Amino acid sequence: MTIQTLERIGELPAAQWDALLADGQPFLRHAFLASLEDSGSVGARTGWQPAHRLLRVADGRLRAAMPAYVKSHSRGEYVFDWAWADACQRAGIAYYPKLLAAVPFSPVSGTRLLARDAPAAGELLDAVSAQLPGLRLSGLHVNFTDAFADGVLAGREGWLERLGCQFHWFNRGYRDFQDFLDALSSRKRKQLRREREQVKAQGLDFDWREGGQLTEAEWDFVYACYANTYAVRGQHPYLTRAFFSLLAARMPEAIRVVLARQGSRPVAMAFFLVDGDCLYGRYWGCLAEFDRLHFEACLYQGLDMAIGERLSRFDAGAQGEHKLVRGFEPVLTRSWHYLCHPGLRAAVAGFLHEECAAVRRYAEQACEALPYRQE
Known part of the structure; x- marks a missing residue:
């Protein structure tokens, strides 16, 4: 050897x-x-x-x-x-x-x-x-x-x-998001529904794309959002702009991006990877502040997508006790x-x-x- x-x-x-x-x-x-x-x-x-x-x-x-x-x-x-x-x-x-x-x-x-x-x-x-x-x-x-x-x-x-310890969500055969909500206690169910309604009331819509469906201009926007999450903390981002284009060219089928828009204006994004069994939440960023948008883009949109594609698990990233009350279990x-x-x-x-x-x-x-x- x-x-x-x-x-x-x-x-x-x-x-x-x-x-x-x-x-x-x-x-x-x-x-x-x-x-x-x-x-x-x-x-x-x-x-x-x-x-x-x-x-x-x-x-x-x-x-x-x-x-x-x-x-x-x-x-x-x-x-x-x-x-x-x-x-x-x-x-x-x-x-x-x-x-x-x-x-x-x-x-x-x-x-x-x-x-x-x-x-x-x-x-x-x-x-x-x-x-x-x-x-x-x-x-x-x-x-x-x-x-x-x-x-x-x-x-x-x-x-x-x-x-x-991390927090992952497990799909127990839910037919849709409402089916998942029905599995929660009444108080928590109302909280999640209220959070989603608050986002909708701000005029925000969401558009899911696979890796090969984004233009270079849209990847510029994705990167600007990603980099901004570091800039607001006075830090430099780990990834370069070129990484996103290279990955989109080499494994587009594994990429999912949700774009948040207010009218025709893009304001935020969340970047995910996926395999045949699991959704992985990786990066997020916004260029304007909206109440509860982080929860919607990074968690609830991901849950919708995982249920729709019949994935068994959603790994939304490290840490985050706030995930517990939204159905993510300690792992x-x-x-x-x-x-x-x-x-x-x-x-x-x-x-x-x-x-x-x-x-x-x-x-x-x-x-x-x-x-x-x-x-």
């Missing part, structure tokens, strides 16, 4: 990478990762240096792969390790650079170990872990894993598990961390032992805020 590092995913034919994917989720597709790189959204300049790992057998066949980036900071990850980095700085331990196996800027659980089987995935992990000291990397972090990766990582020497997420420094590893292990218990309690308590009727 040999380990190969790719500094650009474009060095590998898309068919070889995609052949290792276990499902149709869009975030690990070669087209998605290549669009991030080709658009300049990730790269050495942004502190996301691609360093994808491949495991090949003697005849050159690809047996396993891992999307990986050398990171010089912890931004855009959604698994927050800044406290670990601060502790290392105080102790004189180099925390950066580190190696991260993840999808940049995308807190969506899914494939992280692309492999023919579990032994191949384990062999790739062990080989990459052994390389870390020689490359002066403080550790390897694998964020937002799926069940396959969890099975490979659980109990593996040196690896620490971390839990997080545990997992990340795994291999830290080379033994003292740091021991300290983080103690912290995670307490944090994992607290996250489980939080998820259990969050269920009490769900709006569904009790039979």
Whole structure:
């Protein structure tokens, strides 16, 4: 077996990478990762240096792969390790650079170990872990894993598990939005209906498009909205304008965009990705302020769309307790961390032992805020 590092995913034919994917989720597709790189959204300049790992057998066949980036900071990850980095700085331990196996800027659980089987995935992990000291990397972090990766990582020497909590909506065979409302308690049902009526009263209409149905001028508008969500916080957006055009050209069937208009004037947008089973809410932005528009564009429009396309789940993004009262249920997420420094590893292990218990309690308590009727 040999380990190969790719500094650009474009060095590998898309068919070889995609052949290792276990499902149709869009975030690990070669087209998605290549669009991030080709658009300049990730790269050495942004502190996301691609360093994808491949495991090949003697005849050159690809047996396993891992999307990986050398990171010089912890931004855009959604698994927050800044406290670990601060502790290392105080102790004189180099925390950066580190190696991260993840999808940049995308807190969506899914494939992280692309492999023919579990032994191949384990062999790739062990080989990459052994390389870390020689490359002066403080550790390897694998964020937002799926069940396959969890099975490979659980109990593996040196690896620490971390839990997080998100809120996802599950389609229980609803015929339409009203059918979903009927499953809620009377008070919550009235709240959701009132919020939608408030948006409609402001003269707002919504227009759904697939990726190939937007013009470049409309993509300019989408990007202006997206960038504005960062500008109002004094931040720079993670993605470049070119990313959206590249993605629309390479995987238009996976893109859904809803445009909000007041009369003929576009005022907001929400950007989603979709596979055969799930809707993923990703980006949103507005160029004018409207009451309750965020809930309508990002949540209720998504629920309408998921019900209409008979999707089983709607992952509307990280965090957001406001989703609970709108029917989104707590879901545990997992990340795994291999830290080379033994003292740091021991300290983080103690912290995670307490944090994992607290996250489980939080998820259990969050269920009490769900709006569904009790039979």
